[in-house]
Amino acid sequence: MKKRVSEKILMKGNEAIAEAAIRAGVKAYFGYPITPQSELLEYMSAQLNSRGGVFLQAESEVAAINMVYGAAGCGERVMTSTSSPGFSLMQEGISYIASAELPCLLVNVQRGGPGLGTIQPAQSDYFQAVKGGGHGDYNLIVLAPNSVQEMANFTYLGFDLADQYRTPVLILADGALGQMMEPVVFPDYDIVKNKVDHSSWATRGKKDGKQHVITTLHIEPEKMEIINNHLQEKYRDICDKEIRFEATKTDDAEILLIAYGLSSRIAHHALELARDEGLKVGLFRPITLYPFPYRQIRALTKKVDSILTVEMNAGQMVEDVRLAVGEKVPVHFYGRTGGVIPQPEEILEKIRAISIAPQMEKIF
Amino acid sequence: MKQEIVIAGFGGQGVLSMGMTLAYGGMVENKDVSWMPSYGPEMRGGTANCTVILNDEKISSPIINSFDTAIILNQPSMAKFESKVKPGGQIIYESNNILTPPTRSDITILDIPANKEAVKLNIKRVMNMIILGTYLGLNPVLKIESILKALTKVLPGRHHHLIPINQQALERGMELATQPTIM
Numbered sequence: 041m042k043k044r045v046s047e048k049i050l051m052k053g054n055e056a057i058a059e060a061a062i063r064a065g066v067k068a069y070f071g072y073p074i075t076p077q078s079e080l081l082e083y084m085s086a087q088l089n090s091r092g093g094v095f096l097q098a099e100s101e102v103a104a105i106n107m108v109y110g111a112a113g114c115g116e117r118v119m120t121s122t123s124s125p126g127f128s129l130m131q132e133g134i135s136y137i138a139s140a141e142l143p144c145l146l147v148n149v150q151r152g153g154p155g156l157g158t159i160q161p162a163q164s165d166y167f168q169a170v171k172g173g174g175h176g177d178y179n180l181i182v183l184a185p186n187s188v189q190e191m192a193n194f195t196y197l198g199f200d201l202a203d204q205y206r207t208p209v210l211i212l213a214d215g216a217l218g219q220m221m222e223p224v225v226f227p228d229y230d231i232v233k234n235k236v237d238h239s240s241w242a243t244r245g246k247k248d249g250k251q252h253v254i255t256t257l258h259i260e261p262e263k264m265e266i267i268n269n270h271l272q273e274k275y276r277d278i279c280d281k282e283i284r285f286e287a288t289k290t291d292d293a294e295i296l297l298i299a300y301g302l303s304s305r306i307a308h309h310a311l312e313l314a315r316d317e318g319l320k321v322g323l324f325r326p327i328t329l330y331p332f333p334y335r336q337i338r339a340l341t342k343k344v345d346s347i348l349t350v351e352m353n354a355g356q357m358v359e360d361v362r363l364a365v366g367e368k369v370p371v372h373f374y375g376r377t378g379g380v381i382p383q384p385e386e387i388l389e390k391i392r393a394i395s396i397a398p399q400m401e402k403i404f
Numbered sequence: 405m406k407q408e409i410v411i412a413g414f415g416g417q418g419v420l421s422m423g424m425t426l427a428y429g430g431m432v433e434n435k436d437v438s439w440m441p442s443y444g445p446e447m448r449g450g451t452a453n454c455t456v457i458l459n460d461e462k463i464s465s466p467i468i469n470s471f472d473t474a475i476i477l478n479q480p481s482m483a484k485f486e487s488k489v490k491p492g493g494q495i496i497y498e499s500n501n502i503l504t505p506p507t508r509s510d511i512t513i514l515d516i517p518a519n520k521e522a523v524k525l526n527i528k529r530v531m532n533m534i535i536l537g538t539y540l541g542l543n544p545v546l547k548i549e550s551i552l553k554a555l556t557k558v559l560p561g562r563h564h565h566l567i568p569i570n571q572q573a574l575e576r577g578m579e580l581a582t583q584p585t586i587m
Contacts, residue, residue: 050557312464
């Protein structure tokens, strides 16, 4: 073991994920460099091999996710990380991993798209992250950190949830969270205590004479439907138990901001500016994007007059907010795209406009 | 107290490490801090900048668009950031690198010959620490001991023998803060 740090240190979000993953006992990391995520891969390449794991730079994202598929099949803690275009390349493999019910941790440090796009921060992979992304009826557990500290915390949490539900877990961050430095303290993590026994299904050689097969091909539709029913049952269980969110100043709020990840930090600043002007603004922040806190948002419609969703995209999570809210209160949207970060003052401007005329925006 | 600072210049002038030293120093004093580097197109065009926030309370947004202080080390950065300093704020700039000085009259403007001073100390690379010293001289938000402690974290081990010269540079910068050309 090379370097153990338990005091508060200043670190990039990308590095915090890598350090937390190593502390969580990640056995293998496969990846391919892409800005703004590369520090994660660099950190792994510098440290993982001497700290109990295997680092391997794959020839592409497609190869990396299939290496994850294989290694996860052995029942070990494995992960990969990438940024938006790379995450698109991984979708086929992720669908296979979800179907085969293999635990692993995925990280998408988003950049502006579509296409090769820009290397600046964005949140435009929301749909891809929470609605499947690859083919077939599957979901990932999607965690959205909004600080470097949470980048570390959610890495531990992500591995634990992946093991518990035998499902891939995604940390959906963005370029700013990956690149910025903030103080971080790594909580103690007991690898032995948190170890989940995967010996009933993992492919670890025929030592006990029992063959374990991992496949996603079930040519008979009836069998495939049984697998689908089982997956859906698991997702319902996840939706019952794993919703996480944070509510700030919602008690007396008239206008409710809804934002996740970096947007929630900027929205929080806008909230402070608005409160200084006497505007009663609250902030609701989904921490799990899947499962999405529909019920919790719906409950808040009894209190607030209108909702403003803030995202770094053209309007994606706002669809889930509208699904939660229905026609109960007007839902507004403010977003910037292509790697442009919305400024607190711009959000404040929108809040002011809503406070004067809180009617419904035309969607189409 | 909250301080929002942007540091901007060419790559190689020590822009990012100056910001990191400041942020680390803030953390040593148990402030909440954030350091946000430019890593996008501007980096690839040869300029670099970073935003540092020091706050006694929790920092809400690490993304900010106006600053209490802008430390400017080249002309393109002056064009970009002069207008983004809050009224009553300050610009500290490096004399040699700025041909067209800022023109605003609602902020404090300081012109520091940090390059020349660094040459006097026989090590040009400490130019950034001279400017940082000036910033701390004008804004006593952190103790110099905290900055020195920060340097042990920011500088790789092989450069730790340079900490005394960095200290000298910081102190020289602080002296300059008391005798600047205020416009």
